[in-house]
Amino acid sequence: MKWSDITDWEESTLETEYQQLCIREKEAEDWGREILELNKSTSWQGDARKAADKRVEEIDQDVAQFIVNLRAMKTATSTMQQGMGAVQGLVRDAKAHAEGSGLTIYSDGTVEDTSGTDWGDVALSTAMNPLSYALPGAGTLISAGTSYEMNKAARQKAVDECADRVDEAVKKANEIDEAYSQALSDIEEGKVKPEGSLKHTVDGPLPMPQDTSDTRAVAEWWDSLSREEQERLADEEPDRIGNLDGVDAWARDRANRHRLDRDYEDLNSRKESNEKKVADYEKWKASAAIGVPAPCSADEYNRAKSELDRQAELDKLKTALKQGAQYNGTSQLLLYDPVEPGENQDQLHAAVTVGDVDKADNVAVHVGGLTTSVDNNVVGYTAEMANVAGTAGGNTASVMWFGYDPPQAGAGSNGLFTVSETERAAAGGADLSHFLEGLHDSRQGSGEGGDPRITALGHSYGSTTLGYALTQVRDGVVDAGVFYGPPGVPAKDVSDFNVPSDSVYVMKNDQDIIGAVPNKGPMGMAPGSDMTQLSDPTEVPGIQHIEGNHGIDPGTGLVTGILGPIAGAGYEGYQDHVNYFDSTNYQDADTQKEIHKYLRQQGLPETDENVRAETQRRQQENATSQQREVSKVVNGTK
Structure with a gap:
């Protein structure tokens, strides 16, 4: 061939x-x-x-x-x-x-x-x-x-x-x-x-498929098991079930919570000794005392520091799950894949939901870009996408997918300069397409919640990752796609995506710093990056446009441009790259105090139902114009 x-x-x-x-x-x-x-x-x-x-x-x-x-x-x-x-x-x-x-x-x-x-x-x-x-x-x-x-x-x-x-x-x-x-x-x-x-x-029951990347076969096998058999597998074989695309969300969550708790307890058992080891070593290093031996080796220090960092990251993951459940009662951990020695993986992979993916009518799946990680973004993205789902209304769930290794700040094999290459986006897109197919296929069996409307959203480098996913995902799985703050996608026409051609959208703020990334020009002829070989989705035929922020300087009333210092005051290049949606975390302690105070002032009982209703009212009231339009895509009314 x-x-x-x-x-x-x-x-x-x-x-x-x-x-x-x-x-x-x-x-x-x-x-x-x-x-x-x-x-x-x-x-x-x-x-x-x-x-x-x-x-x-x-x-x-x-x-x-x-x-x-x-x-x-x-x-x-x-x-x-x-x-x-x-x-x-x-x-x-x-x-x-x-x-x-x-x-x-x-x-x-x-x-x-x-x-x-x-x-x-x-x-x-x-x-x-x-x-x-x-x-x-x-x-x-x-x-x-x-x-x-x-x-x-x-x-x-x-x-x-x-x-x-x-x-x-x-x-x-x-x-x-x-x-x-x-x-x-x-x-x-x-x-x-x-x-x-x-x-x-x-x-x-059907035999478990040998090729577990076939999400339809996995879903059919899973549906052939009794509920008791499913629960037993989730409890007794969590490493086998937790990340298996095609398995019901409740079971993946149950299995991955077992795995998360197991890893957290293991790290926590050494927390005190690790803290002491790190503190003693850093104190010794700062003192620069001549002739005083180090309290431990550099390798021991690095291992202790790494374990403390991992535990802190798991704390953030647990916080996101807790806060996610406070919006509507359910949050699920659909992916949990820590870095193992010898693995070709840079960071913890995870997927957190707000809402019950097994029952939701609408599911919005979000993938982030440059510098995205569980450690940096899981709490913030959970709040932001909860706001999108809250604005969409109805029975809408959101999923924050951290299932690949995007470029990070700094140098090295995954450093800042790899953002100009597409290898990580292509690899992440393949995994994302399987994840999306698994969500869809897990809902197709008898007794399931029916076929959900799935909308996939990609931000920045994550939109390139999403672009690769949408060229590979099976027809009929994804109902709509949204690229926002995008540097480029691997498509020449909207028909290159396996999504209904009238349901693919792009959104870019006028001041978004991503506008400085060249998709044409000398670097395209003397290639120094793969990104210049992709298409700007704002120019791809058939992709519909959602109006972005036009960059009006509130102080001068003038439109500012991508060359901020030249264009004048009010330039918000980076902020306008990330501020497409309301990022308020309505579950943090201070905001929750405000909500409870407001309910008391209104003479309303401080029940969970009233707190959630007031939270959603604020989500909808404070939604950005872009958020409102994307929410219409998510719930199918646009």
């Missing part, structure tokens, strides 16, 4: 086949139940009865085999679909890289620089020098010859990176194609067997 074979792959290609297999499975199960009823109502005996029973038993076995074959074929097809979605995302990423860098990908997968740019001329032009583009005037500090070599190396780096993306897409396509072929061969060769009788096959 080569590049030209996979450029048109789409996850939806096999959807008709999958749905037909679902119908056939249901018909076969109904047929099996009818067979189980044969001869039950008759009392005749003798050789004929024995012969009839034997024949019914043979039919039982044949029907059980037919059902498990259908199930195996359905699971293999669903897994292939998800794999095709991943390939689709990889192909789009490679194409975006090529188009943004002036490269051509040929049908055999080879990549060539076809920009036609004379980099000798570029080297002589300070205006076109990548270094001077980032730091005006710095181009004069290096020679034209050095600049030529820098540009030439940048071009080759772009070609090599694009070729790597092509190879990754082709490799993934071959892997899933081989796995699908093998699964179908196993069925044909009779290697798939029922685990018990026809009754067990029809009415018993």
Whole structure:
């Protein structure tokens, strides 16, 4: 299989086949139940009865085999679909890289620089020098010859990176194609067997899927278990259930609370000794006493300091869960994934809800960007998205998804400069698409709360992550998408997203500092970043616009621009990048005191119901104009 074979792959290609297999499975199960009823109502005996029973038993076995074959074929097809979605995302990423860098990908997968740019001329032009583009005037500090070599190396780096993306897409396509072929061969060769009788096959629990990334298969397995079996798994095997996309939210929360409590208790058991170790070491270091031995080694100090920091982060996570539940009685921990030694993971991954995701009519899922982490943002984002949900009204839940490693401040492999690269966004987008599919699929079984309206929101670098997710997520999962404060998305048209084309929105404040991030220009021709190879969503055809803040200086009444110091007073570049929604935390102690005082002044009982009603009144009253419009997207009234 080569590049030209996979450029048109789409996850939806096999959807008709999958749905037909679902119908056939249901018909076969109904047929099996009818067979189980044969001869039950008759009392005749003798050789004929024995012969009839034997024949019914043979039919039982044949029907059980037919059902498990259908199930195996359905699971293999669903897994292939998800794999095709991943390939689709990889192909789009490679194409975006090529188009943004002036490269051509040929049908055999080879990549060539076809920009036609004379980099000798570029080297002589300070205006076109990548270094001077980032730091005006710095181009004069290096020679034209050095600049030529820098540009030439940048071009080759772009070609090599694009070729790597092509190879990754082709490799993934071959892997899933081989796995699908093998699964179908196993069925044909009779290697798939029922685990018990026809009754067990029809009415018993399904086996747990081998590929747990298939959220539909996971959801069907979970729904086949009794409530008692589900509770037992959540309590006894929390590491297996807590982060399993497709499992009901109540069970994931129950399992992850066990895991959170276990980790917190472990850290807390060493808190006093860690505090003493850190205090003694820092006191010794500050004293700079000559000849006085350190109270512990540097490694011991660093380990103790790290454990105290981890515990403080878990305290914030517990606070967010507690405050989240105070809005409407329920908060759930849908993801809890601490960093383990040797893992390729930078920070704690988590997902916190305000509201019951199993029962909500509307679910808003938020993903943050640069410097986002549980430690920095979980309490603030929980309050902010609770305000969006409160403004939306009705039975609306919000989810704060911290399920990837966005760039952070500082240097290093995950430092500030990685914000110009898309690798982390692409990896996070793949995980986010599975999470979204899991939310949707967990609500599709009999007795579930019905199909919720899912709106996905991405801020800043998180909007790029969301863009990758929406190019891979299965059709019919996400009902609306909102990019706000976005640097770029991997799409040329709204139809590139697997979301209804009339339900994708972008929002950018006039003073948002993100407006200074170039999606075009010299850095696009002499690529120093992947972000310049993506599209500005404010210019993508078909994406609808939500009006942002126009940056009116309240003091002068003048419009200020992105070049704040030049444009004049009132420039709020960073603030206007983060202040799209009301960020008031209505659950902090001071605000709660105000709410209780107000209720007393109004002569109203200070019941939980009245406190929540007054909180929602304030959420709606204090909502920003952007928040009101986004809330309409969330509840489906826009």
